[in-house]
Amino acid sequence: MSDMDMGHTAPETPRGGASRRDFIKGVIAAGAAVSTSAYLFRTSIAGQPATGAGERLISITVNGQVRRVDVLKQETLAMTLRYKLGLTGTKLGCDRAECGACTVLVDDVPHYACSMLTHTLRNRKVQTIEGLAAPDGTLHPVQQGVVSEQGFQCAFCMPGFVMATVGFLKTNPNPTRQELAHGVSGNLCRCQDYDKILTALMKGAELSRGA
Amino acid sequence: MGIDFLTRGITPWGQSVFTHISWDLLWVSFFAGVVFLAAHSVYMLLSAHSKRASADVDALEAKLKGLPEKIQRHSLPARLFHWIMAAAMLTLLFTSFLPIVGVKFAWVEWHWMAGLVLAASILYHIIHATFFMDFWSIWVGPKDIPELKSEIMRELGGDTSGPKAAKYPLGNRLYHMAIVVTGIGASATGLFMMKKVQTPFFTRDPYILADTTWSWMYVAHGAAGVALVGLTMAHIYFAIRPEKLWLTKSMLFGFITRRQYLEHHDPTRWRVPGSEPVGGRPSE
Amino acid sequence: MAVIHDMMPAFELFQPASLDDALGLLDRHGADAWVMAGGLDSFDWLKDRIRKPAVVVELGAIEGLRGVKASGDGIEIGAMTTLTEVVTNPLVREKFGVLFQGAEAAASPQIRNQGTIGGNLSQDARCWYYRAGWSCYRAGGNVCYADTPTAVNREHAIFGADRCVAVNPSDTAPAMIALDAKMVIRSSKGERIVDAQDYFVGPGTDITRLTTLQPGELLTAIRIPGTWAGAEFYTEKVADRKVWDFPLVNIASAMKVNGSTIERARIVVNAVAAQPMRLEAVEQFVAGKPRNEETANAAGELAVRGAVPLAHNAYKIPLMRNLVKRAIRGGDNGWASTS
Amino acid sequence: MANDYKYIGKNYTTPDLVAKVTGKAKYAEDYRAEGMLFVKLLLSPMPHARVRNVDASAALAMPGVKGILRASDFPAPPAPPTPPGGQAPPPPPLPPETALTDEPVYQGEPILAVAAVDETTAAEAIELIKVDYEPLPFAVDPLDSLRPGGANARAQGNVYTGAGPTLKVANVKWTDADFAEAREGRLPMGEAPDTFVLGDIEEGFKKADLILDETLYSQSTGHQPLETRTAMAYWQGGKLFLHGSTQSVAQTVPNIARMVGLKVDEVVLISEFTGGGFGSKIPGSHSMAIPALMSKKLNGVPVMMRITREEEHYIGRARAGIFGRAKVGFRKDGRIVAMDFFTIQDNGPYNPQGDHRSAGAMASLQFQPETFRWRGISVLTNTPPRTSQRSPGGMQMNALLDPIMAKAARKLGVDHVELLKVNAPAGKAPYGPIVPATKKQAYVTQANVREALEQGKALFGWEEKKATAGQKRGTKVRGIGVAVGPYTAGSIGFDGLAIVRPDGKVQVQTGIGNLGTESVIDCQRVYAEVLDTPWENFEVVWGNTAKGLPWTCVSAGSQTVHAMTRAAHAAATDLKTKMQEVAAKMRGGSPASYKVSNGKVGPLTFAEVAKKAIELGGKYDGHEGPEDINAFTKSALKVVAGQGLIGVAKDNYKRDGNTHSFVAGFAEVEVDTETGAWHIVDYTAVADVGTVLHPRNLNGQTFGGSMLGIGHAVSQRWVYDKQYGVCLARRFHHNKPPSIMEIPHTVKIAATDIPDPETPVGARGIGEPPVGAGCGAVAAALVNALGDEAFRRYPMTPDLLLTSIDSKSLQHDALTAHI
16 A cells, blocks of 8 residues: 555645655645646636626535635536546546546435536535545445455446445435446446446445445 | 628538528528519619500501411420429429528428429420520520610610510520529539439439539529529519510410510511511611 | 537526526527536537537526426426436326336436436437538538448438438437327417427428427426326337437337227337327227237338338338337236346 | 465455545546646548648637647657667568657547647637648448458558568458459458468368358457546656556556657656556557657646547557458367368558457367368558457457357257367367477467366356257247357566565565556465465555566556566565575574564564665665566666565566466347347356466456457447548447446356466466457357347347348348448
């Protein structure tokens, strides 16, 4: 595990004599300060209407915390999470609502974050993979199920699968294997390790019921 | 503000091509037609009439013995052609432009079927006119300049000894010319376009022509079609104008009366069988 | 100009809180406005940068457009009701199983959680030539790239091809027509109600859209009368994948059976034409006939009469025939052990 | 077969899993840096063209646009090194692929890149760029290119011939007479430049009781890893730092260095997590050079190039599709007496692919035919570049041949499992062409295919299922099938490197990529085994070449488990020896008398020994190393020297034969005869991969690989429009990778667990063989269910099956690619 710390350091001085380690700006952990850099979008676009139908600065609740973010009208939740809030656990596999890697819970319901405008999430509750484990690091039962069963391979799809499962279990806490498969069928795994994934998620369901 | 006369599209290779002319031009043609109609009606109220003075007609009538009472102007095949073509043309115009102006219906089959009728009738007409009619009687050329001059003079109220119309008045022939260009343009391009729709005759294949060739073909088809709106309006207008009704009737019944013949035509330029020569050539 | 995908162009976003506001916005912005319901179809057009509307009117904030409620002996479904809400609604499950199954077969769980019934019914054609942004007939151009000697058109139409051979891809549309639903359409000029059957239009009528919705109009609700509540329903969707796929052919039917005699039926097949096809000739044929293999076979044959296959979709003829057959006869599960 | 290992063969949790499941695992696109710019690509709209002119003035004038990169910004590729005393290798027959080009040879090939302050600006800038293209002739279907007058994909020709130093590009056109067979639906077989022959097939066919002659087509399909090949780069202190997505960490570095024009030690690669590769990211990607060079041009500023899913389709690689025709002669008992196997490979536009050659070699291994001929022709097409995809050639071999085996089994009345057993490779089974040097075929280290088939037959319940196979209930019919996927499964000669730290922990350095197979961790269990010390005492360092990683095999071709358990074994043994020597130096006595166990060396702790090693220096703390290790490892050694007691060694273990693994797959399918829809009821796979290293991962790999192959059978597509040569199946719902709903209803996975005698740990790789087994078994089961006229092309979607069922004949076209 020695390597796992890499890049997890808080943002530090940019450029100029700093070590490479300092130079890399780490993941901004959930709850840390909002990044002010607009990585993906201009904060002011020439030709963009000066007055819009609504404010660009909006509040959304992410992982239990109210976050004020400057969001462009065409910005999707996945982009806001990844590039504005530093929550890179939500992955972009297709950006077209086809693979599920970006699945997050919105008001406890699984949604493709790549295909929701952030502006539609004002005053709604968003939960991402980063918000699943307890603050002390105790894993969510579904996460624990994955760890116990060595679920997944490359794991790029894993956050999406886990969030889809957590959301699905809220509606059906005691699913059959087939029901759970149907519940997470909006998520694609290209390692195609679906059988082990299902075993791990079923374990997660079992642990959830015990929790 | 610039008007885009042509609508652009994009090919699978990302190249910009024309897809058709701007349908705004339909309204341009339509209003041009209306304006022409209005202007012409007003003008007609004020202008002098161009037909031969009745004294002259009497003289001519006396001079030309043997002229039948009814003079055949359009043979039955020619009239059939005309009306079939007219029906096809109107079908074509309505099936193409009604959907554009918002009346939605399944127009394509009607359109291509009417198009086939039109094309067939044009083909028939070409053959018929070439071998069975006075082919050159309908064309316009430099030799018509005297007639044009004298027609203008007459329109301006002056009398002139210049030539009067042969079988087809100059305006009629100019109109025919415009119809030849637009009608053949529209039907020739339309025939190619049938490769692009499901018909019993062809398997669909848009790839018989290059993207850019097609784009010009659509532009030509659209331009001809739009022009035909104005031309058709003008045609119908003339057909129902009171002073032209004698001509319209002739397209229905085939003949004109002897007096109508003498009033409007230059007997030297349109010889009617049985009439005796008046002597001398028409003024050049 | 070079073509680039995958970045949404900038637009102004309006999130009206009432239907009147929404209609007002549509009137004000005319052709510049794009209506977004669940957004799942919209995002494709926007992310591909094929459509660049100046204004997007997002309907999610209009509470009145959501929910399923009883209405006489039928139900009324707000157009912005999600497919999941339709699927989980007890009234729908109890009375209109055909709609429940149709909605359940659509897309994926996440899409059903977000996608709306109105959006599913009104979605655009999925022809991959059309969706590539080329100027085909449906896009206002003058080529059908899907019906050429070399085109790949496995998913395309066998009926009603009028230049365009795209099909309607909706999983819920056949159920709505089978149930004789009424579509409530609003514009600033007022309300009009059309039969579900007439909500969908073919390329002959309008080659650039799949529904009768005109600019400035919104589908606000779907009213399902009680006529077919609790009837014998049959739905089946055949697709390459069991999730996130559009139908190769799908069917929805409602049938009233008295003993072994079919009293009346409504049978609708989708993905064979640009509009869901209600098989009225078949319905008439089976009415009053005994419900047996022979009637089913004859109905199947009748259903596919007049079909014109393209190069790669001749299979749709036996597939449609067999699905109609099953709708009359009932499905066949065969192996009991199949989970 | 049980072994008495303590760690090997036991389930445990890999140490990267918690980071993965909490979202903390960082993939290339998850890195951020202040002032980071974004790059977007301009892709060729045409399948083959020449860029005449680019007008980017409007784009460059946009506020926020920072720069443009063209093909001309790339360094000329260095000439390949001349071996000492040897001749310079001939120049490649085609200009090599580069990340950007002015002569695109497939639609979607990147022409130029624009950097801007954000992606919106970059996209708008791209839209403003005017490129003037001269369209050139193109071919997207190999058969079209072979037709008389057919277009060539490249100006130099349309076919690769030969291999290695004899590799050439030629212009091959077949005659109308050759194509006459196409009208009958059979694959035309014209001149094929590549061939190998074993025995006299004409004589072989004379002995046959049944001869089948079948044409089948296996599609090209994208690898489609869920993580696209996004990369981020910046420069600092003259070094390039690159965050990329790669299957192989160590071996990607020289590749990037070459693309960017640097020395190997001027590149730092960070790739701790890779979201899948399946062969498409073996040594990284050409596209990695784009952010690297853009950053260089912009004074080292960080540059992120996010690759979209559609772009991944174009630049992300695909499996080479193969048209195959096989004439196979069987004896009554199912023994194959002659096989004449003809393949037309869709090579794509660039590097020569070996899939069809491998298909020939694997056919000769799998069926051990008494006489055999393989002929192949590899045709260049203007479609995205191909590269190895899990079981390259092996999978296609199974797809093309196993349906024939199923048919033969039924026609001969021989049980299909028995048919495979009678032809199965065993022991040091020979395969492939005659090797000129030895005048014999190469052979495998060990094959236990019959054992795997027996084990699988029992586990699957073959005999019970056989009773109902082919029977129809209601509208549904079931069928069973079996196939064996063979493939190479291990290379040799790489290095191991580990440090016993002064805190007593053993830190294992590895250059294996972390692409999800977990071999990056699993291989290191050998250290625990050799040092007889609990796994908790070990830490693994991977994914960052600045940390000193040894030279490692590419994580591809099922090599890693074999190659890197050997290297681990060598380095662990070196550690053990050195610890014993140091202990002896500390406490006297013979080194051998110090037992290394449970974190101790005799009475001494690892920590004590490590501290002493640092004191001793020299070879003990890595300031000296063996001569035979790779230069890359030598550089790594410099990084870690002095940090503790260093174990470093090259794998010099002997090996007799070439390492291959096998998987026997069994499938039961159920087809609805009224709709053509079908699903897999049961699936069983038994892996013959030597010693099992990590059962849960082996099961995951075996099933995942099987599903990857099954994907080719059930749904995966790759569709091109021939007229314009452009991609139609751009989206997942078009190209249809299997979802979780497509998996078999029940799955059983097992292994023979017979150690390979030619490698210390006995373990071989698993990545490739299940792919062909899955595809072949399912295809065979469909033949079993539906009879002879079931399908002729992959995937066997409902439309194809229904057409066959309905018309009782094969109506569909097996001779057109990409539909």
